[in-house]
Amino acid sequence: MFDELLERITPFIEKEDTNYRKALEPGMKLVITLRHLATGDSYATLQYEFRVARNTICLLVKEVCDALVMELKNEVIVCPVDRGTWQEVAEEFPMRWNVPHACGALDGKRVAIRKPPKTGTMYHNYKGFFSVVLMAVVDADYKFMWIDVGGFGSQSDAQIYNQSELKECLEDGSIGLPPPSPCQMMSRTFPISCWEMTLLASAHTS
Structure with missing residues (x-):
């Protein structure tokens, strides 16, 4: 399920490497976001668990959540109308x-x-x-x-x-x-x- 979810949202969250830094892998972004949503761990705690800066986590969590909503909203939550x-x-x-x-x-x-x-x-x-x-x-x-x-x-x-x-x-x-x-x-x-x-x-x- 994780692999399927990652494959579907990767086009929305994948970034290219630059001369200044290497882009964070989509899989790492998804793992951090799921851990935050499932446990409520703070960004300060997550930065030590995954060795990703807190200010970066603050941005990527919103980015991944937006991607999840965009990709899944029409099939996960469907209200009957008939x-x-x-x-x-x-x-x-x-x-x-x-x-x-x-x-x-x-x-x-x-x-x-x-x-x-x-x-x-x-x-x-x-x-x-x-x-x-x-x-x-x-x-x-x-x-x-x-x-x-x-x-x-x-x-x-x-x-x-x-x-x-x-x-x-x-x-x-x-x-x-x-x-x-x-x-x-x-x-x-x-x-x-x-x-x-x-x-x-x-x-x-x-």
Whole structure:
């Protein structure tokens, strides 16, 4: 998987050698970036592990992340827009998690950051640290179907959702959720008026 990923992003991150210095190999750039993303190690720590200057790491991490997004965004995160695909997603939840009528699990994750200058408490969250919020919808296999990145740490999940594109699509029906259907629960049949509610309920029960 590493070799495949490296092959795909090399054209975006490969640099030519100059008379003054030899360019850093794409493989080294990818390794450093993956280590940083997976462990949260600081640039100061990484510079001693890989013998690459901290100011260089600061630049290459952004470069590699941009390349990963550019190359993978259209195939890694795909949000269904038709009833058939949503139905397939919904059928997986009762089999894997015993949760009927769920089209996805919605929740927010607070990602720690350094306090941006002149932002006051905008990014300071209720847990006591500075963060941005990653809000996502995943299917029964934990695969991302939709994400919203960059919400202020001081915002609640509900605030971020209310300002999101996802809410707009659910309200205007453009996301293509299946029509209402009966739900068998506790030996009784309860009508489910809208599939949207099962999607949103995941956020409140997680």
